[in-house]
Structures are given as structure tokens and as C-alpha cells.
Amino acid sequence: MSPKWKLGLQREVNMPELAEVYYYAKQWAAGKGKPVSRVELHAKSRVFRGCDTGELEEGLNGAALKEILTHGKQMLFKFSRGQWLAVHLGMTGETRVAPQPYEAAKHDHLVLHLRDRALIFTDPRQFGLVQYHQGNALPEFWQALPPEIGSDAFTTALLTGVLQRHARVPLKMLLLDQRYFPGVGNWMADEIMWQMKLPPATPSGSLTGKQVTALHRTVKKVCKGAMDTVGVDWSDPPQDWLFRYRWEDGHVCPRCQAELVRESLRGRTACWCPVCQKRN
Incomplete structure (x- = not known):
């Protein structure tokens, strides 16, 4: 049986975060270098909104x-021949691999059949999105994405500007804004706030210069830690993180043993320690 935090991860997170997305994406690595023999899809599925499924089928066949x-x-x-396939998992999407012969299930909206296996995108609630692009260069929508947190472009100066522009926004909520913190979701934002010893409702513009530097370091640390554990093999994050204790009521802070608080902040569940993360 999965640990409780893993069941919580599946239940509470509205969308997979950067480590979960990385984990799911690499499941298709089993198909690298092998041509697609047949494309099977549900053309009327909402996951193909805005996508020309006819072009997708024709372009990926044989690629x-x-x-x-x-x-x-x-x-x-x-894919070869300048074919690109972008997938956003939405709330319930998942990519996986299965051996052939494979028969698509009800919620398998896209199946790329290879000779010995099938690459599958399934999404019961159809909140995910599939995009198709042809061309030698990266798709424009991909090039327009904000700097990745793990990249050199995600600087302290960049972070400072974001905090100043959204000075009144609770920091926990700003961390969820994909325009600035791509891949950070609810549990990661809670983790960052806990490691910073700041309550989730802290106004973003109230941080001192020293705190901004610490926030920059902590955001990078949490993202890397998630990638090195969950992103590799869905394994446990570090024992001393908040992560394992935030999913249900009644848990205590792994740092000071005070009972954790779980409340709604602008419609999202926030978990924090009332002792370590005291309000001013």
C-alpha cells in the first residue's frame, strides 16, 4: 500500500508539480528511437481542444x-521529421507505457503504438491538453515559457522584481503563480514557506533583502530536492521536510513538534506550523 503522503499527493494536488511531471514524462523514454506504427486517439476529447488531430496523426505516423x-x-x-508533441497533464492526466498488444481503455485519449509497446496518455477528467507542432525549432509556445527555477536565468534580481510587483499578494499564493514559479504547486509552496519559517499569508512585498536571498535559495533547494526524489523514482523526499506531514489533520511539525495548522488560503489548502511560522 502507498504511504499516506503519496495517497495525499494523488488526492490533494490539483495538478502534478514539476517533479511529478518529470517522472511521468520520462515513462515514455522506453519508446526512444522507435518509430510510431499507428496513432490512436479520441478526436472529440477535450484534451485536443485547438489541436488538428488529423495533422497530428499524419505527422507522427512513422516518426x-x-x-x-x-x-x-x-x-x-x-519526434523525427520536425514533429513536436506537447502534453499538459491537467488534474488527472498520466503518461505511461504498456506492452503490445495494447487495447486502448476508455480514458486513453492518445495512444502511440510502437512495434513492441504503446505510449499512452490517459486523462479521466479531460482537463489536460495535447498540442502538436511541426518545424525544426522549438514551438513558439515553449520558447515563451518563463525561466525555469533551476536555470541561471532565475535570479535573485528577477525574484525581487516579482515580489515588488505583487507586494500585497500572500507569498504562498504568489509561489503558485506559474508565470514566475513554473512547476511549483501546493505542497512545494507549503514546503518553501515552512523552510523559510514564514506564515503563508506573509505579504510578498514585506520581505527584507536578506529574506529575498534566502527565498531564492530555498525555492531552488526545494525544487531540486523534489526532482532528486519524487522525480527520479517517486521516492520519499527528505525525512526532515514538512512534506510527509502536511496531508492530513493531526500531524505535528517535524522541526518543533507543535501541531500543524491546515486552513484554506484563497481557496487552496495551506499547511504550516503556528510556532515555527509565527505571524507578525
Whole structure:
């Protein structure tokens, strides 16, 4: 049976965060270098809104998967002949691989059949999105994405500007804004706030210069830690993180043993320690 936090991860997170997206994207790595023999899809599914499914079928037939890219909550698959397939998992989407012969299930909206296996995108609630692009260069929508948190472009100066522009927004909520923090979701934002020892409702513009530097370091640390554990093999994050204790009522802070608080903040569940993260 899965640990409680893993069941919570499946239940509470509205959309997979950067580590979960990376984990799911690399499941298709089993198909690298192998040509697509048949494309099977549900053309009327909402996941293809805005996508020409006829072009997708024609373009990917016979093309081989060459490269897998992820950016925050987005994944992009590069195929031969200048074919690109972008997938956003939405709330319930999942990519996986199955051996052949494979028969598509009800919620399998896209199946790329290879000779010995099938690459599958399934999404029961159809909040995910599939995009198709043809061309030698990266799709424009991918090039327009904000700097990745793990990149050199995500600087303290960039972070400072974001905090100043949204000075009155609770910091926990700003961390969820994909325009600035691609891939950060609810549990990661709680983790960052806990490691910073700041309550989730802290106004973003109230941080001192020293705190902004610490926030920059902490955001990068939490993202890297998630990628090194959940993103690799869905394994446990570090024992001393808030992560394991935030999913249900009644848990205590792993740092000071005070009972954790779980309340709604602008419609999202926030978990924090009332002792370590005291309000001013």
C-alpha cells in the first residue's frame, strides 16, 4: 500500500508539480528511437481542444521519439521529421507505457503504438491538453515559457522584481503563480514557506533583502530536492521536510513538534506550523 503522503499527493494536488511531471514524462523514454506504427486517439476529447488531430496523426505516423523535455508543469516530446508533441497533464492526466498488444481503455485519449509497446496518455477528467507542432525549432509556445527555477536565468534580481510587483499578494499564493514559479504547486509552496519559517499569508512585498536571498535559495533547494526524489523514482523526499506531514489533520511539525495548522488560503489548502511560522 502507498504511504499516506503519496495517497495525499494523488488526492490533494490539483495538478502534478514539476517533479511529478518529470517522472511521468520520462515513462515514455522506453519508446526512444522507435518509430510510431499507428496513432490512436479520441478526436472529440477535450484534451485536443485547438489541436488538428488529423495533422497530428499524419505527422507522427512513422516518426520516432528523439528527445523528452520538461518545463515546470509542461512536457514536450520531440519526434523525427520536425514533429513536436506537447502534453499538459491537467488534474488527472498520466503518461505511461504498456506492452503490445495494447487495447486502448476508455480514458486513453492518445495512444502511440510502437512495434513492441504503446505510449499512452490517459486523462479521466479531460482537463489536460495535447498540442502538436511541426518545424525544426522549438514551438513558439515553449520558447515563451518563463525561466525555469533551476536555470541561471532565475535570479535573485528577477525574484525581487516579482515580489515588488505583487507586494500585497500572500507569498504562498504568489509561489503558485506559474508565470514566475513554473512547476511549483501546493505542497512545494507549503514546503518553501515552512523552510523559510514564514506564515503563508506573509505579504510578498514585506520581505527584507536578506529574506529575498534566502527565498531564492530555498525555492531552488526545494525544487531540486523534489526532482532528486519524487522525480527520479517517486521516492520519499527528505525525512526532515514538512512534506510527509502536511496531508492530513493531526500531524505535528517535524522541526518543533507543535501541531500543524491546515486552513484554506484563497481557496487552496495551506499547511504550516503556528510556532515555527509565527505571524507578525
